[in-house]
Each structure stands twice: as C-alpha cells, then as structure tokens.
Amino acid sequence: MAKKELLKVEGLKQYFPIKGGLLGRTVNHVKAVDDITFTIHEGETVSIVGESGCGKSTTGRAILRLEEPTEGKVSFNDVDLTSLSLRQMRKHRKDLQIIFQDPYASINPRQTVSDILNEAMTIQNSVPPKKRRKRIIELLETVGLNEYQADRYPHEFSGGQRQRIGIARALAVNPKLIICDEAVSALDVSIQAQVLNLLEELQEEYNLTYLFISHDLGVVRHISDRVIVMYLGKIVEIGEKEEIFEKPKHPYTKALLSAIPVPDPTHKKTHIALKGDVPSPIDPPAGCRFHTRCPFAQDKCKQEEPLLKTHRIMDETHQAACHFVEEIENGELLPRDYEIKPILN
C-alpha cells in the first residue's frame, strides 16, 4: 500500500555565514546541511542519526523554518513551506511541532503548566477559549500527569515530567508531524523508557508522524520505521530500520554501529576503529566527505562525490552514498590500514 507523503525535503541546504575581517564581511560558510533530500510518509517514524555536527538538528530546525534554509524546498502536505510568508507559516506550524532536548531550557520557568499549554492553543486558536481548561486537563492526563499539577511551575517537576510537559505543549495544537530533537537524550534510562512508550502510544492514538533526531542508536532502533544516517551535512545512507541495523552498506554506518558498546558482556564483537575526528564542516573534504576516515577510500572517493542511490545488491527502499558498495560487499575491495580489533577482556 502506497502511503501518503506527508513531508518532502528536496535539496535542502543550510549554510551559516562566518563573519570575519575588519568589515565583518562573510568570509566563509559552515555547511551544516548540504543538499539533502528525503520524504516522510504519514504515520511513520523516521529517524536522523549521526554524530555531533552532522547536521541532524539543523535539518529539523530548517524544516520548521526556525532557521531560514539557504536553499531547497520543504513541502508539507504538498504545500511548499519555504515559499510562505511568515504569517502563513505560523498557520502551518500548527501541523508541525517540535520537542526539544533540554526539558529544563525549553519551557518558560515563569509560566505555570497551564499557561504554557494555554499559550500554544491561543496562538494557534486550536481550541475555543471556553474549552481550553478542559483540554489542558485532558492533555496532562494523556501525557501521564495529573490535573492538580496544572497550576504548578516547571521547577516543581522532574526532568522526565518536564519532557512530558513539552510533549503536552506539542500536542496542544493537534499536530500531524512532531519533530523530536534528542527528546529523550537527557533522561535517565528508566525514565527514558517511560517517555518512549508514551510517544509510541500517542502515535497510535493520534496517527502522528515523527521525525526523530537522535544520536542514540538504541533509541532509534526501538522507535523508528526508517532511518537516515548523516555525516558532515550529507545523507550517507537511508533505509528501513532492519536494513540499516542488520545490513548496513555505507562504511560510515558500519563503523558507527560497531562503535556502540553492547550491553552484554558475552558479546564478542569487533570494532571497525575509525581513525581521527570528524573534519570541519567549514571546509569539508572534496569528493566523498567520509574519505578522510574511510578504510576503503580510493582515489575516486577523493574526487567524485558519490550519489545517494540504491545499488544492485540492495533492497529497493535502501540507498547509500558510496562508490564502492558492491565491491566492499563482495570482498573485492579490502580495507586498508585499519584495525578490526577484538575487545580486550
């Protein structure tokens, strides 16, 4: 069954100027997001994963135009959001909400929970004023808080509860898509599991679509349908969750997965140890951006940028941006100068 495309991102670029010199001219750009394209279907959870500085949060912010994208098109329900005036955009923000990472910094400490939720409904006029109090209580119950907590201030809540307030605020305007930007990263695991379960229940109940931005691949595997892997502002691999976790094709995805410690002491695994650090997004490497750390890099990788595409050996929903997917997979191309190390024990 072909699902309806809800969000379509095409050729999105987000460059941040670097001012310098005496006159404060723009001397260079941080290419935080550099030409990415993907779609999200209704009711689906798509995750963006990658290390710090890969552009995953910037992508989320650019979709909502919290930062004006440099180039590219973001369509939501076939409406091009990038061409709207800010006033028109505000109307559409009702459908697209965001939950931020830091539950301490993203809600106003001087407002009560009820004020916070009320404000969202007032701005979007999503609920008639007389019904708002009732709706606030409903929302609190939906996210697992109590009616008597409505008139409390954020400081009276724990981190997990604050994140629930953030979720209630997003839900207050009946959104279709919620961008969760590291929404559970700051929480302890026992609380994180509560919030993840809540997000899943809400999705079922309200047919929500999630764009889940996270660096935690355990969380991503748990919650996603599809996964986008980013490296230095580019998508390096995209595919169904099972494909990405069980049959990763891009050398970066493989290295990333192998680097995560497995919570099982009997697990014998091998690290694909990546050398060095992520290069600067100000002056990213030419060709494939991963070539400076890639154990398989060839001359072609230094010159020619690989396209994100489905290679012959891959599932049709699965794409990777690497020149040598097939050669690596069938063992024609062997890794140079890197170690597959057994973990010392």
Add this chain to the structure above:
Amino acid sequence: METNVLEVHNLRTSFYTDDGEVKAVDGVSFTLPKGKTLGIVGESGSGKSITALSILQLLASNGKIIDGEIRFKGENLIGYSDRKMRDIRGNAISMIFQEPMTSLNPVFTIGQQISESLIKHQKLSKRDALLKSVDLLKLVGIPSPEARVRNYPYELSGGMRQRVMIAMALACDPEILIADEPTTALDVTIQAQILQLIKELQHRLGMSVVFITHDLGVVAETCDYVAVMYAGQVVEYSDVFTIFKEPKHPYTIGLLNSLPRHDMEQDKLEPIRGNVPNVRDMPIGCRFSPRCPAATDLCRAELPELSKDDKGNDVRCWIYSDNWDGEMEVNVYGEKRIAQGRGVKAVFSD
C-alpha cells in the same frame, strides 16, 4: 592470589546545606581486585560521582564522610591528613572527569598541565617534566606530540582533550585510575577510541580502574565487576556476567528492561514506574520499594542490608534474605517467580 587494591565498606557521605543534611552516599561497599575494572552504574543522583570524590576526599567544604572505611592496599584512607592525601591524589590514585572542556585549565598549555603533577610528585625538573609529557601524549595516541605540548586546550577537539586528561592522570603511574563518565560527552566513534585506549593502557601498566558511568553498554564492554547504585546505596555488586545474565535486585532487572538495544529487536520497553526519590525525603524501608513491583510490607518498613547470596555476590533486597518468610508469588517485570526465603531464582530471561 587475587588481592584487593581498594575496599570500600559502608561509606556514608553527607552534605550540610541550609535545608539540612543531604545523605548523598548512604551505604556504599565494594571491592576492586588488583588489575581489574570495577564499574559503578546508576542514574543521575544515585551518588556514583560523590562516591568517587569521597575516595579521593575531594568533597566540597560542606561535604563530609561520616562513616565507613576506604581501604587502599589495606590502609584506611579516612583519617588521613590533607598532606598525606595530597601525596596519594594524582599519584597513587588519579582521576579523570567527564567534561574534558572544563577540567583543563584554559590559560595553560597542555604540556604545563601534565608537567604539574610530575614536578610535584616525582620531583622532576621543568625540562624533564615536559619531555615526559611528550612521552605521555605519545602513549595516549596524540599525533605529533612535540608540537601538541605547546597547544592550549581550546586548540584540541573533545576526543583529544580527553586523551590529554588521561595522559595527566597517568603521569605518575597510578595504581588506581578513577574515570568518572570519561566518554559521556563524546561521540560514539570517539568513545570507542577512548575506551580502547583505557583498556590497552590498563593492560600495559597493570592499573586497576574504577569506571563510573550510566551507560550499561560501556559497563558490559569494559568492566570485570559492577556495583549498581540506587539512591545513594549499592543495591547489587557482582561480576559483570552475573549482573547482565542473572541480575538479582529488582532495580537492576528494571534497568536492563528499560534499555533500548541497538543490537536486537524489542517489542516494548518495560520502564521502571515512578521517579527516583528525593534525597531529602527518602522512603523509610528499601529505597526502591515505592517503584518495586515485588515490594511487600516488610520492604516498605525496613531497609535491607547489603548481604552476600549463595554465590558470594552482594544484593540489598529482602527477597534474598532469611527474613523473607513463607512463599509468595512475585511478579518481576512480567516474569512470575516464586519467592521464598533464600529460595527465589531471579533469572533474567533473554
């Protein structure tokens, strides 16, 4: 014969604030055999960092160790004078911290900072200390160390800074390295490099390591023994295989059940209900009892001791004690178990 380089018995550390006493650490016991790695795991506020700071007596001025023993090679460190502690800190026992950004001094070069403890503890000259710093930077895998010693912390990436921190900690060949969340601020590919480095150095230098973390993956990968902390207390202590394969304490079981795994498919996570108790208002009985699915009246009334089970592992739970009388069906996270005095088998299913 295995000897214990560090033994902590019933440690209690309190902070005295305007609002009264805060018992941050209230019953911590564990042992660290020589050359091994002990993991201290727990969620935020469980007292794991304060435990580490207590070992080195680096507490803030309103904090005080009020009870317990910290035996380093048999000698109780509690009661040591400041001067004697200074000889131990950074020398026999050294520590690396979570934030490589804030733990380094921004106005000194990294060479100067590594040299400091060498000059102090090993009485090296400035010149020799700097030469040794270069060696140390080489040891922790920093490229072109001769140039890097002259760098300031801001000129290095996060992973590099953590390597510098490790070099500083290793400067005086410590017998124990305490690592407090050393990789939490780092990306996974860099974390993998640092964990590997610590492991390699431990093997080469024969150090014992205390690894403080909230990441169960890191524990499984690096530790030999594990102490699980909850609300200021150790609730379970055993070898790493037992903790992951046969966890005993309902909190440990709950923690493992809440963990989303990247290496396998899970249907639904089983969170621990409720929240961590407030340090100023601890439950009277077992501190986990308000959240525990197996809690009984006994649990709510009396705090269980940390005691040895039949395999010699420590667990702080009534279910495994002689006081747990009679038989009772206990539902621990979806698994039905028959609990009876000392008889319960709490096998964590895969």
